Amino acid sequence: MDSNEDAPDHIAQNVATYDSIAEHYKVTATPELRAWKEASIRRFADFLPGQRVLVPGCGDGRDSRFLSSIGLRVTSFDLSEGMLRQAKAQDPDGTYLRLDFRDIRLLEGSFDGIWASGCLYHLTKPEFAVCVKCCWEKLAAKGVFYLSMKEGKGERYEETPGPRYPGGAQAKALLRGRRFYAYYERQELMRMLTGFALLHEQRVLPAEGGFELWLRKESPR
Known part of the structure; x- marks a missing residue:
């Protein structure tokens, strides 16, 4: 991260940028990336014990x-x-809420799966x-948690998309x-995922790389 004084505003900064x-964010939906992502979604769906799914950081709603x-x-x-606005315009019948990642516990009920693609690396590591x-x-019991995270070390602000950024x-x-963004080495990331069993793992080949993990809820944390 740039400095401690930046820390309280990192979410507000990200929101301002995404707003x-x-x-123009649709330019990232390249055919290569969508084919990869939709294959990952189908794998996620195959693991689910039921049909209720939560999508945090849904962006323009393409995965939803x-x-x-x-x-x-x-x-x-x-x-x-x-x-x-982009998500609702393309999917007026969908359920889209305004919520902070840090307030997930405020949602009512349980979910059979959580699809967290390309979003949770915007949080600090704590x-x-x-x-x-x-x-x-x-x-829910046996629920599935999917996440994709960036590989590397540390936390920092970035101003422009990298050389392999989609689009x-x-x-x-x-x-x-x-x-x-927060970057993780594999062992560091896995230590933070206690209470889950690893179902499948692969490297993200399109875009700028990183980890894709499919996890099953297991023993109490």
């Missing part, structure tokens, strides 16, 4: 729409009003640890803005 780029299209009951949320615990609590030059031109 500003929401209209696909999850719904394969017969799942989807509740989605984001903190960016701009992203939520916040992420708390969020994982909340996700465990919100999952290439167009994304680099249109999606500028200060965003906070």
Whole structure:
């Protein structure tokens, strides 16, 4: 992270950036990335013990729409009003809430799966640890937790998309803005996922790389 004085505002900074780029975020939905993501969603669906799914950090709703299209009951949320407008415009019958990752426990009921794709790395590492615990609590027995995380070390703000960011030059031109990211080494990440059994793991090949994990809720934390 840049400095401790930045820490309290990292979520607000991310929200401001996503609000500003929401209209153009669709450029990241490249055919390669969508094919990869939809295969990952189908694997997630195959593991589920039921049909109720939560999508935190839903962005423009592209994953939520696909999850719904394969017969799942989807509740989605984001903190960016701009992203939520995009999601609701494309899916007016969907359930889209405005909520902070750190407030997941406020949601009513339990879920058979939580699909957290490309979002939880916007939390600080202590916040992420708390969020994982909340996700465990919100999952039904044998519920499935999917997450994709960035590989590396430390926490920092970044201003522009990297060289392998989906959407290439167009994304680099249109999606500028200060965003906070936390990076993890595999052992560090796995230590934070107690209470879950690993069902499947793979490296993210499209985009900028990282980890994809499919986890089953097991013993009490």
